[in-house]
Amino acid sequence: MGLLKKVDHVTYAVAKGMIEKWTWFHVEVEGGTLINRIDDVRPDDPDSSMKIWCIDYGDFGVALVEGIDRNKVSQVTRFVEKHGDHACQHVAYDCHSLEKFQDHLKKFSARPRGETLVRNDGFGILKQMFAKGYSEGDAAEASFPEYVERPRGKALEEVNITFSKQAGKGFYQQIEDARESGDTEPFIDFSKMPAGWQVPEAKPKGQ
Numbered sequence: 001m002g003l004l005k006k007v008d009h010v011t012y013a014v015a016k017g018m019i020e021k022w023t024w025f026h027v028e029v030e031g032g033t034l035i036n037r038i039d040d041v042r043p044d045d046p047d048s049s050m051k052i053w054c055i056d057y058g059d060f061g062v063a064l065v066e067g068i069d070r071n072k073v074s075q076v077t078r079f080v081e082k083h084g085d086h087a088c089q090h091v092a093y094d095c096h097s098l099e100k101f102q103d104h105l106k107k108f109s110a111r112p113r114g115e116t117l118v119r120n121d122g123f124g125i126l127k128q129m130f131a132k133g134y135s136e137g138d139a140a141e142a143s144f145p146e147y148v149e150r151p152r153g154k155a156l157e158e159v160n161i162t163f164s165k166q167a168g169k170g171f172y173q174q175i176e177d178a179r180e181s182g183d184t185e186p187f188i189d190f191s192k193m194p195a196g197w198q199v200p201e202a203k204p205k206g207q
């Protein structure tokens with residue numbers, strides 16, 4: 001059995017003032033449905049915040065994040081300055097079992113960004129783990145993977161959390177913490193890759 005099941009959602013960072021236009025694109029051009037709109041994830045934060053709007057396609061979602069700069073430039077604005085408008089900040093992969101996948105990652109000394117969170121991410125309740133960036137450096141500027149597990153039929157009321165305003169706080173805070181502590185480590189340590197590792201022979205699907 002594989003470890004990852006499917007793409008859960010893709011999160012794009014958009015330039016200032018562009019979230020409406022990109023929502024038009026994802027809704028009218030691509031046929032998605034806007035299912036959640038949070039215009040300020042951190043209303044009490046004097047430094048910075050972001051908008052997060054969630055578009056559902058049935059089998060997967062797209063989240064749009066747009067930076068809100070106050071006393072400081074938000075991490076989303078920094079990401080866009082580095083990568084351009086509508087750049088992919090993270091892809092979230094749905095795992096068969098998040099815990100099993102996390103145990104597996106330990107064998108490779110792969111580095112999570114922070115603790116597993118249980119919350120509503122704007123699409124619904126889930127368990128999620130953000131990883132450190134694919135590239136070394138400023139945590140705000142690197143793209144990264146997220147690994148999730150949705151409840152899939154388990155009673156939601158068993159998961160005791162409050163709704164929607166929580167969305168976005170998870171990775172925003174974890175990246176802020178990383179920047180404050182000067183953590184520039186990447187997710188994957190390639191020194192764990194055996195020197196003689198051979199690329200497996202390509203096996204076309206269905207054969």
Ligand SMILES: [Fe+2]
Pocket residue numbers: 009011063090092121146
């Ligand atoms: Fe996400």
